[in-house]
Amino acid sequence: MDQPAGAGRELPKTFDSKAAEERWFQLWIDRGYFKADPNREGPVFSVVIPPPNVTGQLHLGHALNVSLQDIIVRTRRMQGFNTLWLPGTDHAGIATQNAVEKMLAKDGKDRHQMGREPFVDRVWQWREEYGGRILHQLRRLGASCDWSRERFTLDPGLSRAVTKVFVDLYNKKLIYRAKRLINWCPRCETALSDLEVDHKDQKGSLWYIRYPFADGSGSITVATTRPETMLGDTAVAVNPDDARYKSMVGKTLKLPLTNREIKIVADAAVDSSFGTGAVKITPGHDFNDFELGRRHGLEQISILDNQARMNANSGMYQGLTREQARKKIVADLESQELLEKIEPHAHAVGVCSRCDTIVEPMLSEQWFMAMKEMAKRAADAVREGKTTFHPKFWENTYFNWMDNIHDWCVSRQLWWGHRIPAYRCARCDELVVAIERPSQCAKCGGSDIIQDDDVLDTWFSSGLWPFSTMGWPDNTAELQKYYPTSLLLTGFDIIFFWVARMMMFGLEFTGKVPFKDVYITPLVRDQYGKKMTKSKGNVVDPLDLMEQYGADAVRFTLAQLAAQGRDVILSHDRFAASRAFANKIWNAARFVMMNLEGASQPLALPSRGELTLADRWILNRLACTIADVAAEIDQYHFNTAAMAVYHFAWHEFCDWYVELSKEPLRSSNSSAARTRWVLVECLDKLLRLLHPFMPFLTEEIWQFLRPYLSEEGLSGHLAVASFPTDLEYGLSPEDNLAMIHCVETTETINSLRSLLGLGPGQRTTAVLKPKVAGANLLETVSNTEFAEWRSYSTTRATLDNFELLEPTAVMPPRLLPWVLKWGELGVKAPDSFDFSKAISAIEKRMNETAAILTAHRKRESDPGFQQKADEETKQATRDKMVQLEADISRMNAQLLVLKRAT
């Protein structure tokens, strides 16, 4: 049995967030609260974390992603779900290899001189040192993952899944080897998928080059943005309908700077209006030209090597870089008077998304995965509602990509990653794709079997993440219990890279969608709305934020900002506001704890009949808030859920109930006891509601409150306490109306006080005798309740000359004669009071109210409205009119009295 940490102690003056973060997280882990048990019964909620790169450092995107996941995971755990949140990291092929290469470069080493094995060993070593960093940073945010299940995409188990998938797909003929034009990064020296190429606009030039006819009868001019590729040209194409060139189709050209002859071909793909209408065709280095070349049976010539230097096919230019070759070729053309002109021209160039180097379309033999069929099934699964995106409009993006998908180049010429399970006999070149390395060649019996050098695209293994992490291909208990997962929460930037691939792999290999819901988080931007990037130097470090504001405030802020379908724009003000909120909760808890001195543990439950108006009202508001928050979280509306808790905690519980509780806490034992119970009830439920958002603060406070609770009071922690359910306190709507009346009345008094410039002063007794008030002022409120309410307003107001002002402010019109009579008894305002400000303010507001009333009357008398509006709307309009009329009457009364007083 745990001894509650806070039993019988007062809360410290301030909340020490750092101490609480360390203390509670460690305790939660030690107790195994986050461990998932596949053998437990009950409803299941499972999530796999989007595995951050092992190279990663926590950034705000992670912080947002993890905070939101933790909010829903903690909620579900408290709601009694069998919850799994599985953490892990991605080996991130290119990114990691680059990071380690960069590090080695500082010591003047490079991987080529090291050799493959030592280099890969070095990366593993690096991973041992730094790979856990990002996950530790996630822990600091409070991520309640089952940390005992941490996975890494290069783990033996996950690698086994990768191999099996590759082999199976090969056997299904969905993975194949082909020589095609692919994107090649000359710096990383690997093939890239289409998705790994970014397009950047670049100011370039359009060079107009004359290609002379072989027969010497003149020339045709082509326009190009890449003159150096002319060495690989195998044709010039024109549009078949282009009158300028119709007669030239089929003629032979002499390719300048070379000895080759090429033909003029006609193809409808050529746009006559661009450039000269004649385009040089380089099937070996341009995707368009590649396709066109295929149609016309053109030769494909590679003129570049793997580092994008000119190769042997480029004759005298061999050995030059792309850039040098361009310069020299342009100069040479010019000297031969073959350069007609140069025009400035903006166009997009493809760059490697990892290193920003301009990629080169290269002819290369690679492994490809056929996507069409798998993509169709994956798209249909979403169309059929098996998986739903939140917000829904992301489905369009998903469909758009799936419906226009190209085969996926999955091989990479890297060293860090899953090596492709393809083996070749050194003797007869026979290719085998298999789980295990064959001991000898099945064809020729040769024993020299060489594994393919290439590794797989990182996203290949990530795509298996939801089930490979659960032990697939074995049919484990985890897989049976937790797959498919309930939710995937991730950023839109990896919908194609990752979400789509998981959908395809999941359906292909498990027959099920890998997740029921996909929540797409907004993109975190800086205060100027710019994307945060290291190069801009505008990165806000979440670790700094946690240091400054506490992890709870960071989490709460991110939840509040996570409006659906929008970018998140950060500002320090928001974090400060959340910290203020945490402070507010802390102090409200201090107030409650201070007033629990000497109270029984647990508190005795008061009877229904004892509850006052204020008690019933706040309990009712609590019940509504609980229902709201649960519903909003169910819909992944994290921001509205956060706001609902915030509003209840601050503006209902603290602003009103805590204030109203002060009087009864001071009075008789029974009313103090009753009030204590309500305070504790509200605080307890509030902490539970807030715990998923602010786990550390709430756990800290709850440990103090625990002894006074009747349930779960003597053991356990908030992290595994029950989430509040829709509470029924047996309340009536009249209670709410009466309370609203009290609130509005008090606000009116305060407003008048402020307008009149009333400062603090001695406390005054209320003018209205409780008897009078109870009978006439607020019919639904009992005498004692009114006394409490009244004492609240006077306590806070501490008015001078309250005698005159209070009744004018609160008095309903039917009591006006009595007030006036009472006024005639000799109470009057001091001469120094300036009533004109109050009068004009009330008049102004009255006019506005009257205008609204007029509008409502007009609507009400509108035949169209009567005919077409539904009954509910009509009733609402009538109610509103009654309320507006009452407001106007009240203001009239106030005015009358104020004017009389002057």
Next chain:
RNA sequence: GGGCGGUUAGCUCAGUGGUAGAGCAUCGGCCUUACAAGCCGGGGGUCGCAGGUUCGAAACCUGCACCGCCCACCA
């Protein structure tokens, strides 16, 4: 070239048919024994523009403007 999202208070954003809301900022007044990271009060918006639908539009439709993003092989 296609597609998606946005345009509401000084700022950041909620608000999917009944004459505008929050937080922050701002202004005025308060150290009132939970909280000055606080309390009370105030000011501030013809909801991007123009049409249309409707008894009624910030919201629905059409067009336009501007901002942002994604996809795409115009050399």
